[in-house]
Amino acid sequence: MDSEWNDNQPIYRQLRDRVVAMILDGVLKEGDPLPSVRTVAAEYRVNPLTVLKGYQELVDEELVETRRGRGMFINAGARNLLMQGERQKFLAEEWPRIKATIRRLGLDPDELLENGAGCGPKSEAKKKEEER
Amino acid sequence: MKAPRFVLAVVLMLFAAVALAQSPAAPVVASDAQKSFDKLKALAGSWEGPVTVVPPQPDMSTDKPLHITMRVTSRGNALVHEMQEAGTPEDPTKYDHPVTMFYLDGDRLNLVHYCDAGNRPHMVARSSPDGKTLEFDFVDLSGGNEYGHMQHAVFTMIDDNHHTEEWTYMMPGDKPVRAHFDLQRAK
Numbered sequence: 541m542d543s544e545w546n547d548n549q550p551i552y553r554q555l556r557d558r559v560v561a562m563i564l565d566g567v568l569k570e571g572d573p574l575p576s577v578r579t580v581a582a583e584y585r586v587n588p589l590t591v592l593k594g595y596q597e598l599v600d601e602e603l604v605e606t607r608r609g610r611g612m613f614i615n616a617g618a619r620n621l622l623m624q625g626e627r628q629k630f631l632a633e634e635w636p637r638i639k640a641t642i643r644r645l646g647l648d649p650d651e652l653l654e655n656g657a658g659c660g661p662k663s664e665a666k667k668k669e670e671e672r
Numbered sequence: 673m674k675a676p677r678f679v680l681a682v683v684l685m686l687f688a689a690v691a692l693a694q695s696p697a698a699p700v701v702a703s704d705a706q707k708s709f710d711k712l713k714a715l716a717g718s719w720e721g722p723v724t725v726v727p728p729q730p731d732m733s734t735d736k737p738l739h740i741t742m743r744v745t746s747r748g749n750a751l752v753h754e755m756q757e758a759g760t761p762e763d764p765t766k767y768d769h770p771v772t773m774f775y776l777d778g779d780r781l782n783l784v785h786y787c788d789a790g791n792r793p794h795m796v797a798r799s800s801p802d803g804k805t806l807e808f809d810f811v812d813l814s815g816g817n818e819y820g821h822m823q824h825a826v827f828t829m830i831d832d833n834h835h836t837e838e839w840t841y842m843m844p845g846d847k848p849v850r851a852h853f854d855l856q857r858a859k
Contacts, residue, residue, distance in 0.1 A: 550789040550819045551768050576731035578723075585757045586768040588723045588738065589851040590788070593820070593841055596727075596849050611730050 551586055555594035563603065563618055564626065570619065574604060574612040705781040708799050708806055711829060712774055712781075713751055716742050719835070721855035726848075738853055740837070750775045772825075783808045785822045791815030793822045804829045820844050833857040 545551050562568040574595060581588040595612055598604040603618040615621075642652070702710070719740040724732055742753050751774040756767065771786045781797035792815050795808035808825040824840040837853045 550787075552789075553819060577725060577729045578732050581757060587755055587757065587770065587851075588725060588732070589839060589841060589849065590768050592725045592727075592729070592849045592851065593843060596843055596847065600843070600845065600847060606727055609728070609730055 552590045552593035556597045570616050572614050703779050705779050708781045716744050718858040719855040720858045724852045726850040789819040
């Protein structure tokens with residue numbers, strides 16, 4: 541985890557976001573333990589209460605579970621839960637803005653894919669088509 | 673002739689009042705809030721110690737304890753309290769160094785905590801009957817509450833070189849998390 545913090549959000553919120561990114565990227569897998577509050581506090585030079593706040597938020601979101609005396613662990617299904625949430629967030633918050641920009645600039649989907657915007661199976665298919 | 677006598681009486685009364693004001697003052701009885709504030713100010717200095725948290729977490733012991741500094745400022749009218757991880761550079765713009773100010777307002781001992789969540793909860797102290805424990809209850813908040821706020825603080829004076837602090841943070845959704853510091857005066 542990066543130890544630099546930005547000024548836009550409280551550190552505990554940024555800490556939560558970093559753990560979320562690590563789950564989405566597969567760095568932290570289901571069943572993996574989270575590093576202890578004290579370790580994170582010492583390593584990233586933040587108050588233990590700040591770390592606990594970040595972890596508690598993950599517990600509240602059901603991404604992490606507390607096992608008494610053993611620490612916190614990534615819940616089964618955490619990645620799927622996050623993917624659903626992140627997809628919905630993207631579609632509800634980011635996509636309308638992107639869509640509006642695409643319309644405003646008169647871009648069509650093929651043009652976007654040709655310019656490297658696509659990285660999914662569709663663009664791969666298009667590449668193969670072009671190779672042929 | 674009545675008017676000059678009246679004026680004379682008023683002048684004499686004023687002299688008497690001034691003379692009384694300059695005589696040795698009767699001892700001022702410190703209010704309970706003042707006594708509590710004086711006890712807190714006696715904690716000025718550097719403190720270090722281990723932290724435990726609620727919900728409980730394993731592996732909380734470490735060779736790097738939490739560091740707290742307290743200093744009296746503004747000619748004794750305020751006490752500054754700062755928390756930081758031991759060994760962290762003194763750079764509150766970059767590191768997690770929350771600041772708390774204590775001050776008297778009439779018969780109330782107040783605390784304002786300047787949180788990295790961007791808000792400033794205000795609390796007022798209650799003293800235990802033996803005066804050794806000061807419990808700060810939440811009064812109001814300036815700044816937003818999007819990320820929760822510090823809600824409660826308890827200071828317990830054990831002796832000149834030991835005290836404990838317990839800080840409760842209310843997460844969004846009113847879920848509390850607590851940290852308890854067992855502190856001893858750092859040399």
